[in-house]
Amino acid sequence: MSYKDFVNLKPRELAEDNDSDNNSDDETITLINDPSNIMYIPHEGRFSNEATTLVDGQSGIREGSSSVVENFRTNRKNSMGLNTSLKQLHYNENKIALDRSINQTIELIYEISNENKVRPIFYPTDIEDDNNILLNSKKAHLALVRNNTSALKAIEKSTNKSQIDQELELESESELPDFKILKLNLKIGHGHSNENDNIVSTLDKKSIATLLEKKFGQLVKYLLNLKDRVDDTTSKVFVTGDLNAGKSTFCNALLRRKVLPEDQQPCTSVFCEVIDASKENNGIEQVHAVPIGKDYNIRDESTYEIYSLKKLEDLVYECDRYSLLKVYVLDHRSLEESLLHNGVIDIKLIDAPGLNMDSYQTTQVFSRQEEIDLVVFVVNSENHFTLSAKEFISTAAAEKRYVFIVVNRFDNIKDKEKCKNRILDQVKNLSPDTYKSAKDFIHFVSSSEIVDKLPDGDGDGDGDGDGNDDNGDNDDNNYPDFDQLEASLRKFILEKRSISKLLPAKNYIANLLNDLQTLSDINQSVYKIEMNEKLQELNNRVAPKYNEMISKSSKVSEIINSIIESTASEIYENVKRNINKVVNELGDKPIVKYQGLQNIYEYARSTQQLMIKQILKSVEANEFNVVKITEEKVSEITKVGQDTLGSEFLHDKVFKSELMFTRKRDLIENQLNFPIDVFDFIDPSIDSCLLWLGLPKEYISQTKTQINYFNPVSVITSVSKSVTSLRQENIPSQISLQLLYSSGKILTTGALLRKLYDFGYLLNFKLLKKVGIPIILGVSGFAVYYLISDIPNAYPRKQAKKLKREIEQLEFSHKNSTRMVKECRQVLNYPARQVSNNFQTSIDKRISEKQTLETSIRDAEISFKYFDELKKKIGYQRGLLESIDLESINVVD
Numbered sequence: 001m002s003y004k005d006f007v008n009l010k011p012r013e014l015a016e017d018n019d020s021d022n023n024s025d026d027e028t029i030t031l032i033n034d035p036s037n038i039m040y041i042p043h044e045g046r047f048s049n050e051a052t053t054l055v056d057g058q059s060g061i062r063e064g065s066s067s068v069v070e071n072f073r074t075n076r077k078n079s080m081g082l083n084t085s086l087k088q089l090h091y092n093e094n095k096i097a098l099d100r101s102i103n104q105t106i107e108l109i110y111e112i113s114n115e116n117k118v119r120p121i122f123y124p125t126d127i128e129d130d131n132n133i134l135l136n137s138k139k140a141h142l143a144l145v146r147n148n149t150s151a152l153k154a155i156e157k158s159t160n161k162s163q164i165d166q167e168l169e170l171e172s173e174s175e176l177p178d179f180k181i182l183k184l185n186l187k188i189g190h191g192h193s194n195e196n197d198n199i200v201s202t203l204d205k206k207s208i209a210t211l212l213e214k215k216f217g218q219l220v221k222y223l224l225n226l227k228d229r230v231d232d233t234t235s236k237v238f239v240t241g242d243l244n245a246g247k248s249t250f251c252n253a254l255l256r257r258k259v260l261p262e263d264q265q266p267c268t269s270v271f272c273e274v275i276d277a278s279k280e281n282n283g284i285e286q287v288h289a290v291p292i293g294k295d296y297n298i299r300d301e302s303t304y305e306i307y308s309l310k311k312l313e314d315l316v317y318e319c320d321r322y323s324l325l326k327v328y329v330l331d332h333r334s335l336e337e338s339l340l341h342n343g344v345i346d347i348k349l350i351d352a353p354g355l356n357m358d359s360y361q362t363t364q365v366f367s368r369q370e371e372i373d374l375v376v377f378v379v380n381s382e383n384h385f386t387l388s389a390k391e392f393i394s395t396a397a398a399e400k401r402y403v404f405i406v407v408n409r410f411d412n413i414k415d416k417e418k419c420k421n422r423i424l425d426q427v428k429n430l431s432p433d434t435y436k437s438a439k440d441f442i443h444f445v446s447s448s449e450i451v452d453k454l455p456d457g458d459g460d461g462d463g464d465g466d467g468n469d470d471n472g473d474n475d476d477n478n479y480p481d482f483d484q485l486e487a488s489l490r491k492f493i494l495e496k497r498s499i500s501k502l503l504p505a506k507n508y509i510a511n512l513l514n515d516l517q518t519l520s521d522i523n524q525s526v527y528k529i530e531m532n533e534k535l536q537e538l539n540n541r542v543a544p545k546y547n548e549m550i551s552k553s554s555k556v557s558e559i560i561n562s563i564i565e566s567t568a569s570e571i572y573e574n575v576k577r578n579i580n581k582v583v584n585e586l587g588d589k590p591i592v593k594y595q596g597l598q599n600i601y602e603y604a605r606s607t608q609q610l611m612i613k614q615i616l617k618s619v620e621a622n623e624f625n626v627v628k629i630t631e632e633k634v635s636e637i638t639k640v641g642q643d644t645l646g647s648e649f650l651h652d653k654v655f656k657s658e659l660m661f662t663r664k665r666d667l668i669e670n671q672l673n674f675p676i677d678v679f680d681f682i683d684p685s686i687d688s689c690l691l692w693l694g695l696p697k698e699y700i701s702q703t704k705t706q707i708n709y710f711n712p713v714s715v716i717t718s719v720s721k722s723v724t725s726l727r728q729e730n731i732p733s734q735i736s737l738q739l740l741y742s743s744g745k746i747l748t749t750g751a752l753l754r755k756l757y758d759f760g761y762l763l764n765f766k767l768l769k770k771v772g773i774p775i776i777l778g779v780s781g782f783a784v785y786y787l788i789s790d791i792p793n794a795y796p797r798k799q800a801k802k803l804k805r806e807i808e809q810l811e812f813s814h815k816n817s818t819r820m821v822k823e824c825r826q827v828l829n830y831p832a833r834q835v836s837n838n839f840q841t842s843i844d845k846r847i848s849e850k851q852t853l854e855t856s857i858r859d860a861e862i863s864f865k866y867f868d869e870l871k872k873k874i875g876y877q878r879g880l881l882e883s884i885d886l887e888s889i890n891v892v893d
């Protein structure tokens with residue numbers, strides 16, 4: 001605890017602290033009612049809030065040892081003051097703060113993991129080339145956005161570079177982030193550290209999201225283990241290293257007993273956990289072999305098999321049977337000498353199988369990292385660091401910050417200085433902090449020098465009381481390098497507990513939060529770019545296209561409607577006119593050869609049928625024309641669609657002209673098929689009479705006019721008309737020639753009448769009787785002869801008139817025109833609907849594009865905000881973590 005922390009204490013706590021200072025003679029210092037006042041009771045191996053004895057930096061005692069008790073009392077009087085209490089208080093506070101930090105980090109992981117389930121998180125991976133795009137990388141994502149916005153780029157041609165290109169350039173310049181904890185490693189085989197084996201970069205977004213999901217699960221598990229480790233009052237020292245580096249020899253040297261089997265051949269294939277028997281196994285030296293699949297519980301003998309220490313030689317090979325060997329040993333050396341039995345903290349020494357023994361064991365060694373507080377890495381000084389060793393050290397260093405490196409078999413090295421430099425150079429890159437404190441953490445020793453001097457067969461635990469007296473030679477001074485190592489190890493584990501035990505946890509959380517921050521930064525920038533790009537795409541491409549389609553659609557529908565309407569009215573007028581023309585021309589001349597009165601009925605019937613046929617033929621001809629017009633108009637409408645919609649126009653329907661007018665026509669034949677009566681053959685008229693008389697057709701109308709003038713009624717009418725017009729003209733000089741001509745005719749007609757009157761005087765009744773009867777008979781005969789002769793002409797005329805009347809009554813031409821118009825409309829509606837549907841499809845496409853973009857923008861916005869919030873939480877958490885001060889008191893010397 002720093003001074004700053006100290007002044008933050010409440011007055012009552014201060015008073016209590018002062019009290020404890022004043023009453024330093026008391027057996028215990030009581031700091032109660034505050035969880036942070038938990039103290040460690042070394043001989044009970046537990047923490048308590050009721051009493052405290054030893055703290056960080058304080059050596060321990062052992063009950064029953066009077067000199068040590070004396071020593072302890074003296075020490076306690078001197079150092080068990082406020083300072084030591086505060087150190088303990090500080091440790092406990094830090095422990096609680098770390099616990100809290102672990103819990104909150106777990107919550108953060110859960111939160112991110114949930115987000116990853118809803119919207120897969122972008123995890124940056126490496127990109128080799130543009131053709132081999134790695135789907136989940138930021139660059140790949142940007143490249144994808146760039147691909148999708150090619151249309152947008154066309155719009156932006158005027159500007160030199162799109163934002164995406166600039167981003168991509170920036171990206172390619174900057175290195176991919178180096179995650180310490182969040183690194184996704186999916187390797188072929190077990191833990192071989194060949195970087196090229198990592199196949200994560202070849203996975204797609206979904207697979208990476210699944211991988212991340214797994215990773216988050218592992219992180220939570222790791223954090224829970226970390227919490228156990230922080231709460232655990234024991235310290236686990238993990239001794240590992242390359243095969244045959246001398247790990248077991250080193251452990252034996254630390255224990256000053258040949259407990260673990262050593263061999264020139266690889267032997268340790270089962271994890272051996274060396275524990276102080278006096279703490280956990282009632283002082284009995286034994287091996288508890290835990291079979292694979294069992295969870296060890298010292299109180300449940302079914303979870304392990306008991307062997308004597310001697311049996312260890314065989315047991316270490318039994319990796320197929322046992323997952324762990326719990327080796328309980330007694331260390332009778334003094335508390336100051338013994339690492340295991342130190343009076344301060346329970347230490348478990350774990351001898352691990354060598355890395356590279358086989359892939360399974362190597363993976364096991366890697367996975368045990370999360371349970372351990374301190375790593376002692378044993379390396380053979382004759383060799384370089386192997387790839388596994390490098391990977392292990394750098395992984396361990398990322399979390400633990402300091403890794404103890406024991407460079408063993410140093411006795412075999414001739415050029416010791418050169419070897420030291422070579423090793424230090426390598427450590428510099430693997431664990432910079434270890435390198436900086438090389439004096440404390442890197443040791444060049446020869447473990448066998450100590451072990452070789454130990455008596456053999458010492459595995460039964462009949463260890464001597466003082467540990468080293470029997471050996472005479474192994475006086476502390478004889479192994480300065482090893483002594484230095486032991487002192488550093490001891491100091492680090494026992495005195496710098498905040499650093500050896502809490503700092504790894506803090507580092508791990510800090511690295512994890514750092515990785516989460518980096519991941520959030522990346523995701524936030526990805527979503528920001530995505531948001532901008534999608535917004536631009538929406539505004540510059542989709543929305544204008546949508547508006548263009550809407551306006552084009554209404555214009556095109558107007559054009560097509562006008563085509564249909566004008567076609568319809570044109571067809572209606574033409575058809576009606578054509579049919580009427582045919583009807584009007586009927587009866588002008590006989591159309592069937594007249595074969596005399598005896599065949600008059602056939603003549604009548606044939607004439608009638610032929611006339612009807614002519615009308616129907618005309619209808620047919622009109623239908624043919626309508627088909628042609630419709631065909632043209634279908635092409636015209638289709639062209640309008642093609643011209644306006646371009647490639648988006650789908651012309652999937654083909655116009656089949658032969659299908660038009662396949663429905664049965666009007667039943668005109670039946671309707672017009674009226675009975676023939678005798679008057680149909682009589683149709684006297686001046687025209688026909690004149691024609692019959694043989695007058696050429698062209699003179700008929702002229703002759704008729706002349707006859708009209710002889711008609712007194714027409715003469716009178718003509719005079720009155722002329723006089724009226726004269727009066728109206730009011731100008732005598734402008735009397736028309738017609739009037740003069742008419743007046744002349746009046747005079748002529750008057751003279752004729754006068755002559756006829758004069759002629760009447762010559763005729764008397766008798767004469768009339770004599771002449772009249774033959775005249776009448778003659779005229780009658782003439783009339784009958786005329787009428788009979790006129791039958792071939794009269795019938796067609798009369799029939800034509802009748803047909804015309806009927807046709808008018810039936811509205812035949814109107815109905816047929818309407819029918820054709822209707823059919824034409826029906827046909828034209830197909831391409832019209834097709835164009836309209838294509839427009840609708842195009843508009844719908846834009847709407848769906850718009851909706852997709854809007855959804856993406858909304859999602860990107862949500863994600864952006866999510867990561868913004870997350871960053872704040874991470875930042876807050878980092879702040880809290882940074883405020884946990886582990887080092888101000890426990891600086892590594």
Ligand SMILES: Nc1nc2c(ncn2[C@@H]2O[C@H](COP(=O)(O)OP(=O)(O)OP(=O)(O)O)[C@@H](O)[C@H]2O)c(=O)[nH]1
Binds near residue numbers: 242264266446
């Ligand atoms: N010269 C020399 N030999 C040593 C030293 N330490 C250990 N050895 C020898 O190295 C060989 C291997 O020692 P172990 O302690 O079994 O090595 P290990 O790393 O535990 O072996 P595994 O657990 O099988 O990987 C033994 O023959 C030891 O005698 C040393 O400091 N100097």
